[in-house]
Amino acid sequence: MINIKSLFVGAASVSLIVAGNVALANEFQGPVRIVVPFAPGGTSDILARYIAPELSEAIGQPVIVENKAGAGGNIGADYVAKANPNGHTLLLSDLTALLAAPSVLDNVAYDIESDLSPVTMVSYSPYVLGMSQQHNFESFDDLVEYSRNNPGDIAVATSGVGANNHITTERLIQDLGLDWTVIAYRGGSDATRAVVSGESDMLLNGTTASLPFVLNDQMNALAVTGEERLEELPDTPTFRELGLPGELDGTYQGILVTAGSPPEVVERLQKELADILATEDLQAKIAQQGGQARPSETSAQLQEWMTEQMAELTEFIAGSDIKQ
Template identity: 55%
Template sequence: MSISRSIFRSSPRRYAIAAKGLALAALASVALAIQPAAAQNFERPVRLIVPFAPGGTSDILARLIGPKLSAAIGQTVVIENKPGAAGNLGADAVAKAPADGHTLLLMDVGSLATAPSLFSDLTYDPNKDLAPVSMVMFGPYVLAVHESIPAKTAQELIAYAKANPNKLAVANSGVGAANHITAVSMAKELGIQWKNVPYKGGAAASRAVVSGESGVIINGSTATLPFVANKQLVGLAVTGEERVAGLPTFKEAGLPGGDAGTWQGILTTAGTPPAMITRLNAEIGKILETPDIKAKIAEQGGVVRAGSPADFSAWLKDATTRWGGIIREAGIKGS
């Protein structure tokens, strides 16, 4: 005899109460089962903020990823360029957005790692107010010059810089940006002096060297190689372990800083439900593995670097400590 039949025979009222309890328990189980799914649903358009001007590496990636992410989550993904303060203006907007996963940040995360050491009045904490979602790619830096600079190789550039202290202007993405720190570190190790000139993002910095306003650039391959290919800039060397577009590596060219480059990642507001971050991480990971996205990133010398939020968080904390030491030693201050 089943338990339910035993209860019914002994007392119909007791059976009714038990049945009601079982029904409520079942409803509760269903509700609990639905909660995780609901927590990762997108209820309105998503803002994907790029804290630099259009045309740079972060902007190019956002416009590659945005449409595919929109299709995956069933909501429009709006790309919003919010340049200023070496990326901090856009990062701050995401840090202060509702913690629901509907506001994302895509940028060179090296800038996030340097910000705490550069700006005493920083209005957010990259390691506390932003939640890593997924790393996106690693892109080597390209060292390039305006055609008027009398250097066709890296060694010729070094010789010219030593013979002409502070004559060369090196464009960067903003004070404290990773390519700025790379230029400072290179100058120290090579024993040269050049002027570091900040712009509002890598695209603006590249255009400044194309126009001859500045003479040298160390910038992400995605944003810089097209200018080299079009003969608007003279490429001298590339970071990383492999040649890109026929350019020698920094190691081959006798330059320090061969492990430098642009690390692009996507973050959201701290406090966003873990289920939402997990969903975003999974969808972005799938997008980055699609053949067309991988091919387009590879065309620009980049390499897909997806991964878990935990791995991204560990990278950011380590970079913050490591690059912070370089900034303090060089006495660099944000403005």
């Protein structure tokens, strides 16, 4: 005779086990690493160090920031692509650098579309065109005039081959017909230090990393990207005011995870990071350096944005000299 009571007890036990497994899948079982594929002190690094303690508190595990610089961000990206797909290794990077890599580099050891999965956009920062104080240009027009009269004399520092500020620099060179010498460094912080020291003449870099140097009179700002002037630099015109193309827009930072990570963990990460980036504290920290927190509503939203951007970048790079 079938014991009905046993059936109900057995079913309840199975339900509890399934529920327990789902709950376990949403939990983090050890330290989480945020890999920054650039040198310390750049935009990605600053954002990672803002986020790490907040994420640690949210998930109840240590969150460690690791810098793995080189190859325009692709050494760090490759590290995350080949990590254990358990959702515990994250990549925080300039998204354009990642999306441009297949078109710029001959040997990219990972596939951004199959080896990395998007979690959330983090922020947008306009670019500041910062000049070394060895030059005394009073305006962007002065820089252009000097460049035309002295072809090849202006050295422009970038975060690496294929980084967004490299691509933006190349667009500017094409639009204005200038001859600038473009130098790739190991990240935005190295590029910024090169301009501050006078090793290079100028750079376009995100406000999060560059603005403090401008405000401390270590670089001169001639222009900014974005829709409007920065509150911190009210006398510095936008590129649009100067009649330059709207695509000169700035740096977009995002977080990705090793592909194949459990969907429940990725969903938890997306939710926790979106909540963190929505706090007044994080928004204020990013805003103080001229940026804007821009968490994605879903991972799919970031995926859609990345697909569109990759198509545009592939087309532009195919018609340019951007190549390592």
